[in-house]
Amino acid sequence: MWHGVFLRALISSLFFHVPAALLVLFMLRHHKYGRFMSMRLLLMGIMGSITAGILTGAAIAGVYRAVGKKMIPFETLILGVGQTFCMVVVSFLRILATL
Template identity: 65%
Template sequence: MQDRYNEVGFVQQILGLNLVPRRNGTHGGNDTSLSDFSEMWYGVFLWAAVSSLMFHLPAALISLVTLRQHKMARFMPIAILLMGIVGPVLGGVLTSAAIAGVYKAAGKTMISLEALVFGVGQSFCVLIISFLRILATL
């Protein structure tokens, strides 16, 4: 069973949500639960970073195509990509640590699907707040 697990391809690992490396290097067949704080934090942070880039990359490509003739605005895709990277690095690290800390303090394990939901949920909340302009009303 261990040899079969090592032969699983990269795409199958992504689709199987087995992205978080184990601290002791062991894999329990189909067990994808994350029990250590660093595993939970890394799982949530990884999905937050990937989903943030998935939201910001199309926006940067659209702005690159539409603003390529403008004198100053042609550099806007760089700013959009930086927001897609800096946001998860600064804010995603803290919120992912808070989520993992709550799970660890409660003594619960996190399955990889929960890490995906929390990570994508963080990026989705940032997207909704950006579009609704809630901050402008404060």
């Protein structure tokens, strides 16, 4: 169960981080150190979604198992995309708090 939620969260997170990393690479391509920021952005996006996806996916699967309910693939899709949406919202709110 948690594997399905984790994979969908990882894939949907990559849909946000890969275009952002390509945009950073394009905008900072002539900068001496700035071009490496795109790799850091992509790495942080992948590592963050892996750790958050594993922990929250296991928690959701534990609740489903305790209740005795089966999880259909559409539910894993909704939960994985929902996790990514929550991570994006928290990321934007954290940036605005520093301004």
